[in-house]
Amino acid sequence: MVLCMASPAPSLKVENWLRGEPLTNFRPGKVYIVEFWASWCGPCVGAMPHLIELQAKYKDEGLEIVGVAATEQAPTADEARTKLDAWLTEKFSNLNYRIGFDSTGEMNKLWMDASSSLGVPTSFVVDRDGHIAFIGHPIQLDEVLPKIINGTWRGSYQAKAADAKRIATNERIARELSILRTVRSAMEAKDWQTALSAVEEGIAAMPDNRHLREIHADLLLHKMHDTATGFQVLRQLVRDAIDKQSEAVRGLIAVMTQIFDPENDRAHLPRAERFALGGDVSEHILNSVHASDGLTVSSYRMVAQYYYESGDEQRAIELIERAMTLLDDPKAMPNEMRKGAKQYHMPRLLQSLANYRGEKVCSGSCSISQEASPGPKVQPQEET
Helix, strand or coil: CCCCCCCECCCCCCCEEEECCCCCCCCCCCEEEEEEECCCCHHHHHHHHHHHHHHHHHHHHCEEEEEEECCCCCCCHHHHHHHHHHHHHHHCCCCCCEEEECCCCHHHHHHHHCCCCCCCCEEEEECCCCEEEEEECHHHHHHHHHHHHCCCCCCCHHHHHHHHHHHHHHHHHHHHHHHHHHHHHHHHCCCHHHHHHHHHHHHHHCCCCHHHHHHHHHHHHHHCCCHHHHHHHHHHHHHHHHHCHHHHHHHHHHHHHHHHCCCCCCCCCCHHHHHHHHHHHHHHHHHHHHHHCCCCHHHHHHHHHHHHHHCCHHHHHHHHHHHHHHHCCCCCCCHHHHHHHHHHHHHHHHHHHHHHHCCCCCCCCCCCCCCCCCCCCCCCCCCC
């Protein structure tokens, strides 16, 4: 069964109700939000306080929220259920809506798979007549829920356009995931030609997919060592990134990662072409960062490596220090994002800084080996 807007709502077939009274069917005259979520999913957990607010706000207008935990992670269903029950008690003692638990796959089959929904969180709103009125991300509920409650949403052009966009987006993502699975399998087998064919097929179907184009460049440059074609791909990525201002820095960082990331083997890349392209791209990145005030740790790290290998160690050190300052700036990114960014970036920044200064490498969590480069050579000292 295909599930979309105006489809009859499927059944609720959960194994256990962890919170609230059991719900066996949707009652006429009520509006239901059926929220697929998981305790391991950050956006899902982030949406829960807002769902609590919505339940309180619209309770008198017939709203009932049903959370469905159908993708909990544990060795057994019993362990998953017990773990989730304890988690709910600890994290959301004020929960005011139902939570159902299902490990059989039946709820995912009836709702998520049938609607081609690819991940959590996903909200399904069931209208007063038992038909689907909305499928999408809970962040959109503020806009659509009042219209569903007052009966003006489902027949509107806006609703039909939103559902059509959702379906098209899910189809595109599903197609990309299928291609990526083929590519991943081929790369694990070191079958570079099959991986390349799959990526090129994906690019032909989705020419603006930056992820596939980056994999294309990586395959050509670092797996097949076809540097002539690989640099053609990189130059096109640069042109497209500059043309698309909103994606400029991300696209340019991707190019620099291919040719200056210390974690990539670059010995086979033609030095003159690599530095010519790196100089142009570094200038564009720094200009873009300055113009938009959109500072990024990745941009500084990749540009710093270019300057270091070019012989300007002081400029490289300055850029790394700016990146480290950025990781401690609460204005640059929210606290929850900054913690993850520091865990990923800080060991790499400290490693680069040690290399550039000719000091011994950082200890503890730093595990990135020093890589010989065309720039100044630095031998790490013995740890004492």
